[in-house]
Amino acid sequence: MDEQRVRGGGPPRWWGQGPPWWNRGDGQGVPGTDRDVGSRWPWRSTVLLTVFVLAGSKYAAEQQVGEHADLDLFARVLLVVGSGLLLWRHRHPVLVAFGTATAAMVYLGAGYPYGPVFLTVALGCFSAVVAGHRKAAWAAVGMLWAGHVLIAHWLYRWLPPSGDEPAAWGQEIVVAAWVVAIVAVAELVRVRREQWDRERAERAQAARRRADEERLRIARELHDVLAHSISVINVQAGVGLALLDSDPEQARTALTTIKAASKEALGEVRQVLDTLRTPGDAPRAPAPGLDRLPELVEQAAGAGLTVEVRGEAPKLSPGADLAAFRIVQEALTNVVRHSGSRHARVRVDAADGVLRLRVDDDGPATGADAGGSGNGLAGMRERAAALGGTIEAGPRADGGFRVLAVLPLKVTTVKGDR
Structure with missing residues (x-):
């Protein structure tokens, strides 16, 4: 038997x-x-x-x-x-x-x-x-x-x-x-x-496909976490070096920002790696969502970027909330890294069964790879597609750059939603 x-x-x-x-x-x-x-x-x-x-x-x-x-x-x-x-x-x-x-x-x-x-x-x-x-x-x-x-x-x-x-x-x-x-x-x-x-x-x-999807999900998470945090650290490190002799107090503030950004990045990376060590276990900390937009704005401010947020986010599923947060985070990271503008606007709008996330900056681009190097935009599109949504990213007619994400509020089939 x-x-x-x-x-x-x-x-x-x-x-x-x-x-x-x-x-x-x-x-x-x-x-x-x-x-x-x-x-x-x-x-x-x-x-x-x-x-x-x-x-x-x-x-x-x-x-x-x-x-x-x-x-x-x-x-x-x-x-x-x-x-x-x-x-x-x-x-x-x-x-x-x-x-x-x-x-x-x-x-x-x-x-x-x-x-x-x-x-x-x-x-x-x-x-x-x-x-x-x-x-x-x-x-x-x-x-x-x-x-x-x-x-x-x-x-x-x-x-x-x-x-x-x-x-x-x-x-x-x-x-x-x-x-x-x-x-x-x-x-x-x-x-x-x-x-x-x-x-x-x-x-x-099917097992190989699930493994590939899991590796892709982890790669997106690590890219979004590290790209944003390292961009903030890079900007603040430059500020600290420039002001180390002339304005030690401002340099101290920059170092404090670096410490906070690196600590948060380590925490999020550790959370991602924990899912590899103990697959199937519940995460030790909740996944970030749009309720953490104020923290994201504060981190961007530490990198010298002023962010204006309009609209309120509706109640989302954990997978959709995480995807929305990562999309905004990656869009702001691209502004810090690739735009000459020090001002960005985030618009959150929920209507007609969809969530629209719009991130604008006034440019101009600081290099040939305006809007991002490609990996970040590809990751955003993959996150949106997994939820049945879309991403539009490109230069605006009046200058600057826009990222527009449209995500369904009710997701029937979610790929990679953990």
Whole structure:
């Protein structure tokens, strides 16, 4: 019984991906499972089957005394060879399918009694079909059936035992039915195995996609946190160096701002890294949102940027609130780094089911990369797209630069919302 059922119900662990006894043998399964199993020799099952075939054939011979030749050493050798070939059924399925069929045909041609000798052929062809060698398996089964027809209805005159009579044609119908059953079951297992492989590949692809999305989310968080804080630190460090001799008090203020900005950045970076160390745990501190806009304005002021905020933010989901805060933060960071203006305006407007965030500055740009280097704008667009929103960023007709974010207030499907 599966451990999961013992602990409290639900489907077993292997449900939807194949039972634990499944033996692929192609070396292309999941590491640690199919690959390892397929590399082993099926000793135990082959030995058990060989014992069963020998014992079953002996019992069948006792029930068919006088109808067929007695089991002798050659008969037992054929039975052992036919069963022993199954040891290679995972490595060489085509060879095993034809080998078991040939051994069974020689066994029947020698006039030995019917019995579980057909079981070796069934398992050999079954393994070939499951491994994808369908035509070879059908050819091997067809060869055995055709050989049986020839032996039972024509070659019996020259084969032992002497004085044998032809078999009834009704017996061929039974043999044909068993052949069809073997092929049908093998095809069903092959189809199910391919389905397991597809499901396994889809799960692996989904896991890689989730990992990529998580890495992208963390990269955005680190970029937004570090870009903003380091911009403030860079500006204040320049102020402190310029005023170190002429205005020590102002230089002290700049150093204080640097200390506060670096402390906050370290705290946010630590929070992001904690999600890597203990995935699934609740964060130790709440994620920032638009309620922290006053702190953002104060930090921008420390970098020499005056920010005017208009409008009030509505109640947002944690994911949307964090995205809105990061978008405003990145927009103000770009003003500090890339604009010659020391004044910015933030407009928060919630109406018609959407939240509009507009950040304007009057420019001019201080370099060719006006509005940002590209990574910040790409991160803002990814955050907005994950919520079903949009970002427009570019120069204004009257000069300066504008970032306009439109986010839905009600998010039905949120990607990366943590």
